[in-house]
Amino acid sequence: MSNNLLAGKKGIIFGALDEKSIAWKVAEKCVEQGAQITLTNAPVALRFGKIQALGEKLNAEIIPADATSDEDLENLITKSMEILGGKLDFVLHSIGMSLNVRKKRDYTNIKYDWMHKTFDISAISFHRVMQKAMELDAINDWGSIMALTYIAAQRTFPDYNEMAESKALLESFARSFGYHYGVEKKVRVNTISQSPTWTTAGSGVKGFKEFFDYADTMSPLGNAPAEACADYCVTMFSDFTKYVTMQNLYHDGGFSNMGMSPALIKIEE
Ligand SMILES: NC(=O)c1ccc[n+]([C@@H]2O[C@H](COP(=O)([O-])OP(=O)(O)OC[C@H]3O[C@@H](n4cnc5c(N)ncnc54)[C@H](O)[C@@H]3O)[C@@H](O)[C@H]2O)c1
DSSP: OOOOTTTTOEEEEEOOOSTTSHHHHHHHHHHHTTOEEEEEOOHHHHHHSOHHHHHHHHTOEEOOOOTTOHHHHHHHHHHHHHHHTSOEEEEEEOOOOOHHHHTTOOGGGOOHHHHHHHHIIIIIHHHHHHHHHHHTTOEEEEEEEEEEEOGGGTSOOGGGTTHHHHHHHHHHHHHHHHHHHHHHHOOEEEEEEEOOOOSHHHHTSTTHHHHHHHHHHHSTTOOOOHHHHHHHHHHHHSGGGTTOOSOEEEESTTGGGOSOOGGGOOOOO
């Protein structure tokens, strides 16, 4: 059902790879709520993913961009404004990739070149997007910029590996850039800390099923699905959240505030 929460708004959605991607659901919900969008992903993902089908379905242009390339980002933002016919109102950063996770290196045996690349793709890209958007004056006043994160930034989840530090960096960029963007343009910057979700990036983490099941049992509401995350993103892009900025917002069925749950413990009588 549409309430036209995003009527007249224009945005860029990064990171829709296939129908499981959180960004895929966000793109669908934004258009359903009246927004016009462009879609983007890394050139390699355009070859292997299914984003073309999403573009056709949503009548959205796809502009390739490696989020670690300033040149690609400049082209993406400039073209998006041309296609959409004006400045942007929202951006979703939904990008995560760890080379050490992908290549199954343990946290205590990290390859630092890969770690740098991981930080560049998964966190510094967020700063790059905002810096480029600010330089091009591409976001309307009271615009909204979001990135997706995970609670491993605050708590230890051993198999999450160097992505934990990536997420800590990402969340810190939201606070720091959120200050500057707020003062300059009234643009808000936030992160949503999402429950474990069955996607390509999520299920690439070792022991993902245990991650997922543990959080699902621990959370009073159960794990938040990708569709609900997309709904939350829509509200964060809408005018109903204009004064929320520099926050890390948990969207996790209550997991982050749990200490112990009887559901997880069998006490022997
Ligand atoms: N799935 C989970 O359990 C979970 C939980 C919390 C947060 N998140 C976060 O949600 C976001 C989206 O992930 P997802 O779970 O939907 O998985 P996904 O694999 O569908 O999305 C990750 C995206 O990052 C893109 N990407 C990788 N390298 C890139 C680059 N250099 N330039 C541009 N794009 C690049 C991929 O092509 C892909 O589309 C990530 O930030 C992830 O860390 C996921």
